[in-house]
Amino acid sequence: MESPQASPASPPATSQPRELSRLAALLRYEILDTPEEADFDDFTELAARLCGTPIALISLVDERRQWFKSRVGLEVSETPREISFCTHTILGQEIFEVADARQDPRFRQNPLVTGDPHIRFYAGTPLTSPDGHNLGTLCVIDRQPRQLTAEQRDTLERLARQVIRLFEQRLLARRHAEQAALQQAILDSASSAVLVTRPDGIVSSVNPTAERLLGYSEQALLGHPLTSALFQPQALQRRAAILSSELGVPVEADFAVLIAPLHQGRREMSEWRLRHHNGSEVPVLLGVTAIRDEQERLRGYLVNAYDLAYQEQLQLRLQQIAAQVPGMLFQFHWRPDGAGGFPYVSEGIEQTYGLSPAQLASSFAPIYARVHTTDRAQLLAGIRQAANSLTPWHSEHRVEHPRKGLIWVEAHAKPLRQPDGSILWHGFVTDITARKAEQLELDKQQEMNRRLLEALSEAVIACDADGCLTLFNDRAKQWHGADTAPISPADWARHYRLYQPDGVTPLQAEQIPLMRALHGEHVSDHEMVLLGQDAPRYVLTNADPLYTSDGQPMGAVAVMHDITERKRIERLQREFISTVSHELRTPLTSITGALTLICSEVMGEVPTQLRELLEIARQNSQRLSALIDDLLDMDKLHAGQMRFDLIRQPLRPLLEQALHSNQSYAEQHGVRLHVGECPPVQVDVDAMRLHQVLSNLLSNAAKFSPPGERVDLSAEFGDARVRVSVRDQGPGIAAEFHERVFQKFAQADSSDSRPQGGTGLGLAISKELVERMGGRIGFDSEPGQGACFWFELPCSERPVAASESQP
Amino acid sequence: MAELRRILHIEDDPSIQAVTKLALEAIGGYEVLSCSSGAQALEEVERFAPDFILLDVMMPGMDGPETLARLRERIDLQRIPVTFMTAKVQPGEIEHLRKLGARDVIVKPFDPMRLPEQIRSIWAAGR
Numbered sequence: 001m002e003s004p005q006a007s008p009a010s011p012p013a014t015s016q017p018r019e020l021s022r023l024a025a026l027l028r029y030e031i032l033d034t035p036e037e038a039d040f041d042d043f044t045e046l047a048a049r050l051c052g053t054p055i056a057l058i059s060l061v062d063e064r065r066q067w068f069k070s071r072v073g074l075e076v077s078e079t080p081r082e083i084s085f086c087t088h089t090i091l092g093q094e095i096f097e098v099a100d101a102r103q104d105p106r107f108r109q110n111p112l113v114t115g116d117p118h119i120r121f122y123a124g125t126p127l128t129s130p131d132g133h134n135l136g137t138l139c140v141i142d143r144q145p146r147q148l149t150a151e152q153r154d155t156l157e158r159l160a161r162q163v164i165r166l167f168e169q170r171l172l173a174r175r176h177a178e179q180a181a182l183q184q185a186i187l188d189s190a191s192s193a194v195l196v197t198r199p200d201g202i203v204s205s206v207n208p209t210a211e212r213l214l215g216y217s218e219q220a221l222l223g224h225p226l227t228s229a230l231f232q233p234q235a236l237q238r239r240a241a242i243l244s245s246e247l248g249v250p251v252e253a254d255f256a257v258l259i260a261p262l263h264q265g266r267r268e269m270s271e272w273r274l275r276h277h278n279g280s281e282v283p284v285l286l287g288v289t290a291i292r293d294e295q296e297r298l299r300g301y302l303v304n305a306y307d308l309a310y311q312e313q314l315q316l317r318l319q320q321i322a323a324q325v326p327g328m329l330f331q332f333h334w335r336p337d338g339a340g341g342f343p344y345v346s347e348g349i350e351q352t353y354g355l356s357p358a359q360l361a362s363s364f365a366p367i368y369a370r371v372h373t374t375d376r377a378q379l380l381a382g383i384r385q386a387a388n389s390l391t392p393w394h395s396e397h398r399v400e401h402p403r404k405g406l407i408w409v410e411a412h413a414k415p416l417r418q419p420d421g422s423i424l425w426h427g428f429v430t431d432i433t434a435r436k437a438e439q440l441e442l443d444k445q446q447e448m449n450r451r452l453l454e455a456l457s458e459a460v461i462a463c464d465a466d467g468c469l470t471l472f473n474d475r476a477k478q479w480h481g482a483d484t485a486p487i488s489p490a491d492w493a494r495h496y497r498l499y500q501p502d503g504v505t506p507l508q509a510e511q512i513p514l515m516r517a518l519h520g521e522h523v524s525d526h527e528m529v530l531l532g533q534d535a536p537r538y539v540l541t542n543a544d545p546l547y548t549s550d551g552q553p554m555g556a557v558a559v560m561h562d563i564t565e566r567k568r569i570e571r572l573q574r575e576f577i578s579t580v581s582h583e584l585r586t587p588l589t590s591i592t593g594a595l596t597l598i599c600s601e602v603m604g605e606v607p608t609q610l611r612e613l614l615e616i617a618r619q620n621s622q623r624l625s626a627l628i629d630d631l632l633d634m635d636k637l638h639a640g641q642m643r644f645d646l647i648r649q650p651l652r653p654l655l656e657q658a659l660h661s662n663q664s665y666a667e668q669h670g671v672r673l674h675v676g677e678c679p680p681v682q683v684d685v686d687a688m689r690l691h692q693v694l695s696n697l698l699s700n701a702a703k704f705s706p707p708g709e710r711v712d713l714s715a716e717f718g719d720a721r722v723r724v725s726v727r728d729q730g731p732g733i734a735a736e737f738h739e740r741v742f743q744k745f746a747q748a749d750s751s752d753s754r755p756q757g758g759t760g761l762g763l764a765i766s767k768e769l770v771e772r773m774g775g776r777i778g779f780d781s782e783p784g785q786g787a788c789f790w791f792e793l794p795c796s797e798r799p800v801a802a803s804e805s806q807p
Numbered sequence: 808m809a810e811l812r813r814i815l816h817i818e819d820d821p822s823i824q825a826v827t828k829l830a831l832e833a834i835g836g837y838e839v840l841s842c843s844s845g846a847q848a849l850e851e852v853e854r855f856a857p858d859f860i861l862l863d864v865m866m867p868g869m870d871g872p873e874t875l876a877r878l879r880e881r882i883d884l885q886r887i888p889v890t891f892m893t894a895k896v897q898p899g900e901i902e903h904l905r906k907l908g909a910r911d912v913i914v915k916p917f918d919p920m921r922l923p924e925q926i927r928s929i930w931a932a933g934r
Contacts, residue, residue: 045898129873582894585894585915585916586820586822586823586915587893588916589818589822589823589826589894589915589916589917590822590825590826591822591824591915592828592916593823593827593830593917593918593919594822594825594826594829594919596918596919596920597826597830597833597834597919599919600834600920602829602830602833602834603829603833625916
């Protein structure tokens with residue numbers, strides 16, 4: 001802020017607030033530093049002439065200078081404020097007159113007096129704004145001392161008032177121009193279509209939005225009646241008829257339809273379908289406003305048209321989307337007073353609550369009434385809680401559906417607080433009865449499975465696809481003395497103390513049945529030992545990989561069956577058989593030996609009748625010995641104590657040897673043994689064990705052949721194997737016996753009462769022996785067609801051609 | 808070349824003892840001395856001076872292998888072959904018995920009619 005100048009010529013300091021508001025008033029006219037204007041120059045010219053002075057000025061005083069809006073007889077356009085005469089004038093309300101400045105102590109030293117323009121006389125009248133501020137002066141100046149006449153003074157004051165009036169007019173004109181520009185801008189940028197008409201309905205202005213919406217240019221519509229250009233006559237007539245009856249006055253089917261309600265004091269929005277330039281229809285919401293001037297005279301109408309096409313489209317889209325959604329979509333408005341309504345509900349509400357959207361526009365009650373009574377309190381509490389915390393709401397509740405009966409629905413919604421304190425929810429509700437039923441069924445199933453697992457005498461363990469143990473049933477926990485632990489499969493064997501059947505060799509990770517199953521293998525009857533806290537537990541384990549319904553690996557499950565007791569009993573049985581057999585063998589050796597000696601008549605002649613009986617005794621004691629030998633063989637095979645010395649050797653001599661040693665037995669049955677085809681191959685066998693097998697098959701064949709028949713022993717090569725066949729011409733094997741042929745004591749179970757001799761263990765032992773030598777055994781038989789027992793042994797070597805084998 | 812005439816049979820079971828003795832004497836025509844234990848055999852062996860010794864493996868008290876070891880201290884096993892008789896033929900047992908110094912192993916139950924011939928061929932094989 002500048003301090004007032006302390007010069008002798010300076011005018012007295014003015015009060016600061018008053019001066020500030022005066023400056024503000026001056027600036028409001030926006031006239032400082034504007035170009036010269038003829039209107040103002042007329043006044044200075046008139047003032048100079050009427051007062052007979054060479055100089056006249058319209059001077060405006062701002063904070064630092066006086067600036068001349070119009071001047072006569074002076075070259076400079078402004079002078080500093082502190083030396084100006086006008087500064088004195090604007091302090092008063094009347095003409096300020098200085099007759100001779102040289103004689104006046106206030107101006108004697110003023111540079112305008114002492115120098116150019118050499119002022120001697122000054123008379124100025126304040127230019128006072130309507131709100132009482134002196135903006136400047138209209139003043140006349142002479143270089144001679146003089147005085148104005150009363151008439152001149154009066155004229156000067158009248159001129160000053162006219163100057164101020166001119167200021168006002170100028171200001172008003174500017175304001176009007178701005179207003180008009182603003183209105184146009186608003187109109188042009190309005191998002192709604194705006195059409196302006198004259199009072200008679202002729203279009204006078206159209207904004208760009210309206211041009212776009214209706215397809216007409218402003219030019220095409222100007223001067224045309226609004227209704228005949230854009231409205232459909234039938235629609236106008238329908239509306240006119242309605243209005244006529246509503247208002248009780250006849251309304252013409254023209255522009256009057258739009259303005260009649262307005263003139264009856266009704267402001268309304270009405271829907272219309274306007275005609276687009278291209279012939280299509282444009283749905284709009286129309287509002288009409290009267291335009292009146294200051295004198296309340298009607299100047300025209302402002303017609304606003306809101307495009308409903310977009311709205312209709314949105315509505316349609318929402319409907320279509322909602323129709324595809326299983327369940328109902330809704331918008332729920334909950335007011336602070338507790339009342340509520342649904343501004344929007346999709347048609348799906350029929351499916352969920354058995355209601356129609358219209359029933360819910362203003363009330364929540366119909367839905368509430370459908371909710372199962374026991375679920376209501378919880379439902380409301382949930383809504384309140386979500387409303388208070390403004391968190392998403394979720395509810396599952398039962399609904400008494402009029403058509404479907406009791407159903408389960410699931411609701412989700414999100415609350416939004418509105419400025420008025422109400423809450424707007426957006427959400428959806430779906431029928432989850434089926435899912436719920438599945439869930440209940442699943443729960444039941446799971447409970448059932450759980451009980452089943454605990455009731456099992458087997459131990460069940462499972463792991464997921466990552467090898468994390470997920471399940472031990474009670475039995476598994478008991479056997480392992482531990483529960484599932486979060487350890488890697490590599491540590492299972494150590495942690496749960498898993499051992500090989502020998503009970504001392506720890507199981508390798510890749511040998512654990514669950515691990516093998518996890519790698520996709522189907523494991524059955526894997527034997528291992530659990531060393532828990534108690535004695536070793538022998539278990540047989542089956543394990544299988546688990547897959548999801550779409551075939552993805554999901555883990556594995558293993559079921560362990562405790563065979564400790566079985567193993568113990570088996571061992572006892574074996575020990576018993578072994579002991580008994582050994583104990584039987586010694587006396588049998590004596591009996592057989594003694595009988596053999598007697599029958600040989602080495603001791604002397606035996607009477608014929610006695611001899612027959614002794615022969616029976618001898619044969620049966622030999623049969624008993626054979627049975628014991630077989631039992632011991634079986635025991636050795638099962639205990640894994642029979643050793644095999646596999647030696648590569650030609651097959652044919654083995655067959656011939658077997659034939660030779662069974663020849664006498666065959667002869668007893670009146671049967672001939674015959675060696676047929678045999679390729680010159682070599683096999684890896686234990687000669688003694690193979691001999692045992694061949695003897696068994698040959699003696700069986702001889703035993704079952706009718707006297708006079710032949711038993712054929714032959715071999716053929718094929719597919720890396722050699723098959724040795726023993727074919728007889730006996731009665732064959734009954735179909736119902738086929739399955740049990742290779743079982744122990746199968747013969748004893750046979751209903752065939754014919755005494756055939758034999759121990760019933762021969763074929764079972766032969767099967768074991770052949771399998772231990774890497775082969776397999778079988779037979780082909782049609783009842784009445786004889787039987788063919790065969791065994792196959794691996795034989796990678798191709799038979800040597802007959803010509804090559806010749807020396 | 809000496810002739811096989813005298814056989815010492817060591818066997819705890821009297822029935823087998825009797826059958827064996829009968830078979831060897833009646834069929835083979837040998838002179839047999841039966842001993843019921845290893846201890847008795849050790850007492851008799853030098854006096855009887857057998858050409859061949861038939862020795863049971865499983866016996867109460869001193870068993871076959873032990874009796875063999877004690878016999879070795881008194882007689883020349885190269886000259887007087889010892890053959891075991893055993894009912895229990897476990898894998899490797901025959902080899903084991905041979906390593907102990909036995910000439911051969913005869914498996915029980917044996918055929919008394921063939922026993923003299925078996926012994927003769929074992930005896931002949933060692934000559």
